[in-house]
Amino acid sequence: xxxHTRKVxxxxxxxxxxxxxxxxxxxxxxxxxxxxxxxxxxxGGTLSYYVGDxxxxxxxxxxxxxGTQVGQSVFDSLTAFDPLDPTKVxxxxxxxxxxxxxxxxxxxxLNPNGMFSDGTPVTANDFVYGWSRIASTQTKNTSTGEPDxxxxxxxxxxxxxxxxxxxxxxxxxxxxAIDDLTLEVALKYPFGDFEYVVAHPALAPVPQKYVEExxxxxxxxxxxxxxxxxxxxxxxxxxxKRDQYLKVVQNENFYGDKPYVDGIDFxxxxxxxxxxxxxxxxxxxxxxxGEGKIKDAVAKYGESENGYTANPGKQVLLGxxxxxxxxxxxxxxxxxxxxxxxxxxxxAINRQAICDLALEGTRDPADDIVPPGIAGYQSGSxxxxxxxxxxxxxxxxDAGYPEGKGAPEITVTYNNDGGHEKVMQLVQADLQAIxxxxxxxxxxxxxxxxxxxxxxxxxxxxxxxxxxxxxxxFLYPLFTTDAGNNLGKYSNPAGFDEPIKEARSTVDxxxxxxxxxxxxxxxGADLPSIPVMFYKHHHVASDRVHELTYSAMGLADFQTVxxxxxxxx
Numbered sequence: 001x002x003x004h005t006r007k008v009x010x011x012x013x014x015x016x017x018x019x020x021x022x023x024x025x026x027x028x029x030x031x032x033x034x035x036x037x038x039x040x041x042x043x044g045g046t047l048s049y050y051v052g053d054x055x056x057x058x059x060x061x062x063x064x065x066x067g068t069q070v071g072q073s074v075f076d077s078l079t080a081f082d083p084l085d086p087t088k089v090x091x092x093x094x095x096x097x098x099x100x101x102x103x104x105x106x107x108x109x110l111n112p113n114g115m116f117s118d119g120t121p122v123t124a125n126d127f128v129y130g131w132s133r134i135a136s137t138q139t140k141n142t143s144t145g146e147p148d149x150x151x152x153x154x155x156x157x158x159x160x161x162x163x164x165x166x167x168x169x170x171x172x173x174x175x176x177a178i179d180d181l182t183l184e185v186a187l188k189y190p191f192g193d194f195e196y197v198v199a200h201p202a203l204a205p206v207p208q209k210y211v212e213e214x215x216x217x218x219x220x221x222x223x224x225x226x227x228x229x230x231x232x233x234x235x236x237x238x239x240x241k242r243d244q245y246l247k248v249v250q251n252e253n254f255y256g257d258k259p260y261v262d263g264i265d266f267x268x269x270x271x272x273x274x275x276x277x278x279x280x281x282x283x284x285x286x287x288x289x290g291e292g293k294i295k296d297a298v299a300k301y302g303e304s305e306n307g308y309t310a311n312p313g314k315q316v317l318l319g320x321x322x323x324x325x326x327x328x329x330x331x332x333x334x335x336x337x338x339x340x341x342x343x344x345x346x347x348a349i350n351r352q353a354i355c356d357l358a359l360e361g362t363r364d365p366a367d368d369i370v371p372p373g374i375a376g377y378q379s380g381s382x383x384x385x386x387x388x389x390x391x392x393x394x395x396x397x398d399a400g401y402p403e404g405k406g407a408p409e410i411t412v413t414y415n416n417d418g419g420h421e422k423v424m425q426l427v428q429a430d431l432q433a434i435x436x437x438x439x440x441x442x443x444x445x446x447x448x449x450x451x452x453x454x455x456x457x458x459x460x461x462x463x464x465x466x467x468x469x470x471x472x473x474f475l476y477p478l479f480t481t482d483a484g485n486n487l488g489k490y491s492n493p494a495g496f497d498e499p500i501k502e503a504r505s506t507v508d509x510x511x512x513x514x515x516x517x518x519x520x521x522x523x524g525a526d527l528p529s530i531p532v533m534f535y536k537h538h539h540v541a542s543d544r545v546h547e548l549t550y551s552a553m554g555l556a557d558f559q560t561v562x563x564x565x566x567x568x569x
Contacts, residue, residue: 045566404435
């Protein structure tokens with residue numbers, strides 16, 4: 001039997017805060033002097049925070065990083081990850097949980113003080129309803145009123161009553177509200193890592209009333225998808241202003257310790273370079289650093305010692321993330337379905353040059369789809385993910401295009417609102433160097449996702465940030481036949497789909513990882529995607545920001561952050 005009982009998340013983080021602020025002192029300011037810094041956290045103020053294009057803040061389809069950053073401030077799922085050590089699973093909406101001996105039945109005890117921001121108690125049925133929305137292929141987007149099923153149902157695929165992709169339109173037989181505070185989840189097979197899965201922000205409780213009736217705001221009904229009601233430390237203060245901002249304020253009904261800041265303004269910018277310009281003008285507290293300006297920012301603002309926590313004078317964060325920047329290949333495309341063609345593209349890409357020229361050496365070339373921070377990573381598992389021009393030319397000839405003669409033009413799709421231009425230009429130059437002509441197809445992130453979902457691409461830029469820090473999360477959702485995020489439509493039932501079910505069913509952790517490693521090598525040999533580089537963040541906070549932790553999961557933790565000048569705001 002596996003059993004987990006810990007104190008509430010808020011209490012754990014408060015202890016961490018006391019330890020770290022003891023190191024406070026004086027921080028340099030931009031004029032070369034020193035600004036006195038109090039060791040005592042100050043309550044109040046509003047943090048202004050950059051996000052890129054947001055697609056969803058309704059948990060049922062929170063599929064990308066930008067919407068998830070906002071959504072995880074409004075919702076709490078059953079468990080959460082320690083911001084500084086995501087391998088540690090902590091209580092959140094569930095104050096304790098346990099599994100039976102073979103990890104096929106998991107029982108979660110909810111925090112009895114859990115409430116939605118309107119004061120309604122959170123019950124086990126709210127999880128059943130929320131998860132059922134994700135599993136149904138008929139779910140409508142409440143913002144548009146149109147059918148828009150979730151692409152996240154794979155998270156639920158292990159539960160009884162769902163198909164291999166986590167779908168069912170008749171409910172989830174393995175999901176039961178035993179009573180208001182007890183949620184029981186019966187799985188189709190043992191899954192020792194299930195406590196990680198339920199930390200995903202999309203698996204939050206959802207109030208049925210507001211999904212179906214809308215949310216009252218200034219006498220009018222607002223779609224739940226534009227102003228969701230959650231159980232997290234913050235709540236929406238007004239409806240989502242698309243392409244402009246999202247605003248949240250403290251949720252007075254939050255069951256845990258209240259955040260120090262009164263609220264967060266998530267300011268939306270299509271271009272991270274524009275966001276960085278706004279930061280330097282004093283209009284943002286936290287943003288991605290602009291292109292070609294990382295080293296200058298380190299010199300100007302100071303670098304965080306651990307790479308993850310920003311404080312005055314140590315404001316630039318360069319920590320490694322559990323994420324991969326890669327090219328997804330459409331295997332339904334006649335040209336790219338040829339393994340030799342995929343090898344030619346992979347060998348042609350000078351990953352180190354991309355890391356050095358586009359990101360000032362702050363990232364590492366990727367030799368695997370699984371990042372080094374994930375238990376089970378093995379260097380070189382994907383043997384063709386390396387720079388070798390001669391091998392690239394040979395593979396191109398083996399594909400029937402010696403020196404590129406007769407080869408059709410290759411189209412690379414990428415989103416033009418994420419600062420990817422320079423990386424893509426370097427990829428283009430590398431492919432042209434072996435004889436391939438390359439053109440671009442660009443759109444904003446939301447419309448690029450639509451192209452990927454519809455298969456309207458040949459090679460596309462993609463990134464994958466761990467939903468939970470285990471190997472399964474870099475394999476199951478990306479390469480299982482018919483999985484929503486299997487954008488390239490890889491399918492290997494005997495070599496992948498069946499073995500990964502067996503890996504999931506293996507209770508012993510070491511044995512389970514060994515099976516995932518074998519599966520990973522199978523996928524690497526098929527090369528359905530082309531790893532480019534492992535993510536590291538390059539973000540910066542303003543000098544009034546204290547104790548803001550941006551984790552290896554690519555999400556900021558807003559529980560501990562405080563603002564030095566909060567009282568003057």
